[in-house]
Amino acid sequence: MKANCWYGKQDLRVTDVPDPKILNKRDAIVKITSTAICGSDLHLYNGFIPTMERGDILGHEFMGEVVEVGSEVKNLKVGDRVVVAFPISCGACFFCQREMFSLCENSNPNAWMAEKLFGHSPAGIFGYSHLTGGFAGGQAEYARVPFADVGAFKIENGFTDEQVLFLSDIFPTGYMAAENCDIQPGDTVAVWGCGPVGQFAIRSAFLLGAERVIAIDRFPERLRMAEDGGAETINYEDVDVYDTLMEMTGGRGPDSCIDAVGLEAHGHGPQYFYDRVKQAIRLESDRPIVLREAILACRNGGTISIPGVYGGFDDKIPVGALMNKALKIKTGQTHVQHYFRPLLERIMKGEIDPSFVVTHRMRLNEAPKGYDLFLNKEDDCVKIVLKP
Amino acid sequence: MMRGAQFGLDWARDGRRRNGVVNLNEEKIARGLGWFSIGLGLAEIAAPRTLAKLIGVRGDHNGLLRMLGMREIASGVGILAERRPAGPLAAWMWSRVGGDAIDLAMLGAALRSRKSGQGRVVAATAAVAGVTALDLICSLQLSRRDGATKNGGAIRVAQAKTINRSPEELYRFWRDFQNLPRFMKHLESVQATGDRRSHWVAKAPAGTKVEWDAEITEDRPNELIAWRSLKGADVENIGSVRFERAPGGRGAVVKVNMLYRPPAGKLGAVVAKLFGEDPEWRIKDDLRRFKQVMEVGEIITTKGQPAGRDSSVSWRYDRTEEI
Numbered sequence: 167m168k169a170n171c172w173y174g175k176q177d178l179r180v181t182d183v184p185d186p187k188i189l190n191k192r193d194a195i196v197k198i199t200s201t202a203i204c205g206s207d208l209h210l211y212n213g214f215i216p217t218m219e220r221g222d223i224l225g226h227e228f229m230g231e232v233v234e235v236g237s238e239v240k241n242l243k244v245g246d247r248v249v250v251a252f253p254i255s256c257g258a259c260f261f262c263q264r265e266m267f268s269l270c271e272n273s274n275p276n277a278w279m280a281e282k283l284f285g286h287s288p289a290g291i292f293g294y295s296h297l298t299g300g301f302a303g304g305q306a307e308y309a310r311v312p313f314a315d316v317g318a319f320k321i322e323n324g325f326t327d328e329q330v331l332f333l334s335d336i337f338p339t340g341y342m343a344a345e346n347c348d349i350q351p352g353d354t355v356a357v358w359g360c361g362p363v364g365q366f367a368i369r370s371a372f373l374l375g376a377e378r379v380i381a382i383d384r385f386p387e388r389l390r391m392a393e394d395g396g397a398e399t400i401n402y403e404d405v406d407v408y409d410t411l412m413e414m415t416g417g418r419g420p421d422s423c424i425d426a427v428g429l430e431a432h433g434h435g436p437q438y439f440y441d442r443v444k445q446a447i448r449l450e451s452d453r454p455i456v457l458r459e460a461i462l463a464c465r466n467g468g469t470i471s472i473p474g475v476y477g478g479f480d481d482k483i484p485v486g487a488l489m490n491k492a493l494k495i496k497t498g499q500t501h502v503q504h505y506f507r508p509l510l511e512r513i514m515k516g517e518i519d520p521s522f523v524v525t526h527r528m529r530l531n532e533a534p535k536g537y538d539l540f541l542n543k544e545d546d547c548v549k550i551v552l553k554p
Numbered sequence: 555m556m557r558g559a560q561f562g563l564d565w566a567r568d569g570r571r572r573n574g575v576v577n578l579n580e581e582k583i584a585r586g587l588g589w590f591s592i593g594l595g596l597a598e599i600a601a602p603r604t605l606a607k608l609i610g611v612r613g614d615h616n617g618l619l620r621m622l623g624m625r626e627i628a629s630g631v632g633i634l635a636e637r638r639p640a641g642p643l644a645a646w647m648w649s650r651v652g653g654d655a656i657d658l659a660m661l662g663a664a665l666r667s668r669k670s671g672q673g674r675v676v677a678a679t680a681a682v683a684g685v686t687a688l689d690l691i692c693s694l695q696l697s698r699r700d701g702a703t704k705n706g707g708a709i710r711v712a713q714a715k716t717i718n719r720s721p722e723e724l725y726r727f728w729r730d731f732q733n734l735p736r737f738m739k740h741l742e743s744v745q746a747t748g749d750r751r752s753h754w755v756a757k758a759p760a761g762t763k764v765e766w767d768a769e770i771t772e773d774r775p776n777e778l779i780a781w782r783s784l785k786g787a788d789v790e791n792i793g794s795v796r797f798e799r800a801p802g803g804r805g806a807v808v809k810v811n812m813l814y815r816p817p818a819g820k821l822g823a824v825v826a827k828l829f830g831e832d833p834e835w836r837i838k839d840d841l842r843r844f845k846q847v848m849e850v851g852e853i854i855t856t857k858g859q860p861a862g863r864d865s866s867v868s869w870r871y872d873r874t875e876e877i
Contacts, residue, residue, distance in 0.1 A: 167860070169860065169862065171861070171862030173862070179862070181862045183860040183861060183862050184860045185860065186859060186860050187858060187859075189855050189856075189857070189858050189859065190852055190854055190855060191851070191852055192850070192852075217870075217871050219863070219868040219870065219871065220862070220863055221861045221862035221863030222861060222862070222868075223860065223861060223862065238851070254854075256846075256849065256850045256854075257850075258718065258849045258850050259718055259845075259849055259850075260716070260718055260804065260805070263718070271845065271849075272845065272846045272849055272850050272854065273854060275854055275855060275856055275872065275874055276871060276872060276873070276874065277842060278835060278838065278839060278842075278873070278874070279871060279873075290854070296868050296870075296871035296872060297871075299856065300856050300867060300868055300871060300872050301856055301859070302856070302859045302860050302861060306860075310859055312854055313850075313854075
């Protein structure tokens with residue numbers, strides 16, 4: 167089959183690889199009908215996530231048709247149409263039983279490595295480095311889905327792929343980020359980053375009762391999309407974010423702040439230069455520019471919610487502000503399986519149509535071009551869906 | 555139950571084989587320092603006046619310097635005469651550290667005295683401080699090693715894991731030793747050869763095998779199994795596994811305690827490879843797989859999946875898949 171493989175920093179190739187096989191009893195093989203490029207894939211593309219190996223198949227947002235099931239998969243059959251959650255979760259451990267699926271204790275064969283870096287290992291993830299299991303990803307014609315009885319969600323209604331594909335990651339990720347804000351009537355939520363996750367965070371915040379959402383980015387097309395979702399916007403290249411937020415919130419600051427940017431934040435001035443240099447010479451693994459700004463801007467006693475991906479060790483996080491302002495921090499990889507049903511219901515009720523975020527459709531063999539386009543935000547690119 | 559005394563005494567004397575740490579040659583350093591002590595002591599006794607001039611101390615301190623010289627010689631002879639490793643040698647090395655402290659205190663006094671040649675005293679103090687650092691490091695290393703060899707040169711590993719199953723289920727599975735190779739990757743087979751006896755075969759590199767017989771020394775249903783290897787084992791080992799109920803209905807905590815001693819020679823090298831540089835890691839990974847077998851019924855793998863390279867997994871990172 168054809169698969170989009172990683173061969174180094176900004177070196178992707180769609181090549182022929184063997185077809186996947188059932189390896190565990192609870193595996194399923196899915197023939198992929200749609201697969202997407204995630205913003206977090208760009209961190210792999212740019213070489214910021216360690217433990218990638220030449221030839222790794224990328225991709226963790228995919229859906230398709232079940233073509234084979236393992237002997238222990240009881241709730242799926244050949245021919246089922248499924249969306250696959252990006253974390254791989256067993257359904258039986260302490261965390262899975264509490265629906266914290268992205269913290270599954272049994273799905274990362276390389277847990278020893280993650281333990282060394284993080285103290286404890288999170289769940290395995292499709293196509294996202296060997297630190298999270300080294301599982302082959304879904305930017306391919308077929309994929310093997312371990313623990314398919316937990317991670318593959320059957321879609322029985324007549325939705326298009328683009329309406330349900332994002333249940334695999336970015337819709338639940340934006341939704342969990344908003345849910346983590348514990349939004350109260352009258353709340354203002356600020357969202358840094360108007361990429362796909364930011365867009366879903368904006369709409370989810372409104373679904374969960376936010377009074378106002380303020381979206382921060384620098385690309386006009388992304389800010390426009392945020393406005394379409396009902397947000398007020400700040401272009402950080404034009405104005406100072408902190409001052410503008412204070413002005414907009416009567417000096418108190420947003421009740422919650424969502425960092426939908428993560429480790430490759432862009433900024434300007436000496437701070438941005440400092441982080442670029444430290445990151446380049448590996449003295450820090452991430453550029454936590456947004457996180458710093460969010461901590462300072464958030465109202466006292468408010469919540470910082472972090473769906474953006476961070477990888478390692480960061481500098482100059484204002485912990486003093488965090489403590490003295492009594493802020494709460496909520497974060498984590500998304501417990502996707504927990505959100506499948508409630509979010510599908512919201513789609514069914516017409517509360518949201520996730521396909522709004524798609525700007526580009528390509529063939530799988532154009533994936534390397536797609537990454538480049540997405541990275542450079544050319545052609546107003548927000549979200550790319552690939553068709554095998 | 556975990557007494558090192560159950561192992562042969564001669565092993566207890568072998569200070570070189572210990573917790574997977576490279577031999578830092580503290581003995582060699584210690585013996586060098588022993589000769590240094592004797593040399594310095596002789597100089598202090600034979601030519602106190604010259605030495606005093608050299609370190610910038612004026613006035614008549616010949617008696618004091620001769621006493622210090624005797625102390626140096628005692629330390630040096632002690633270190634060189636000590637044939638036992640680690641512990642006893644460490645004691646002699648600590649005597650040097652004590653002597654260094656006295657020397658530094660005296661040099662401090664000399665530094666405040668207007669009669670002294672300040673520059674020379676400062677230089678002498680710096681030299682003694684350097685030697686003190688070396689003495690201290692060497693003593694600490696030897697003492698630490700003494701701790702490691704208290705187990706008689708054996709390697710001790712202890713690991714725990716919380717598993718979402720009852721102690722009864724876990725005990726039942728473990729007690730049937732034939733199940734162990736399902737999650738202990740280095741084991742090839744375990745056969746019960748009697749009510750409490752069993753025969754163990756472990757895989758070793760290059761197609762070789764390591765074998766031993768073991769007997770259960772304690773068996774408390776749903777709580778604990780303890781075992782020890784029998785005479786003639788390739789890898790002498792003794793250990794126990796406990797199953798304790800976790801609070802709040804959170805399953806059980808499994809605790810493994812093990813003491814094993816790799817044999818000497820070629821076979822020892824094979825066994826060392828078997829357990830890796832980090833013996834704890836091996837047990838930790840076995841317990842992780844035990845948890846998977848108990849909670850989900852099998853061990854999740856990536857071996858055999860597609861990739862854009864020759865091997866389906868990564869040699870560098872997927873260690874557990876490649877053993």
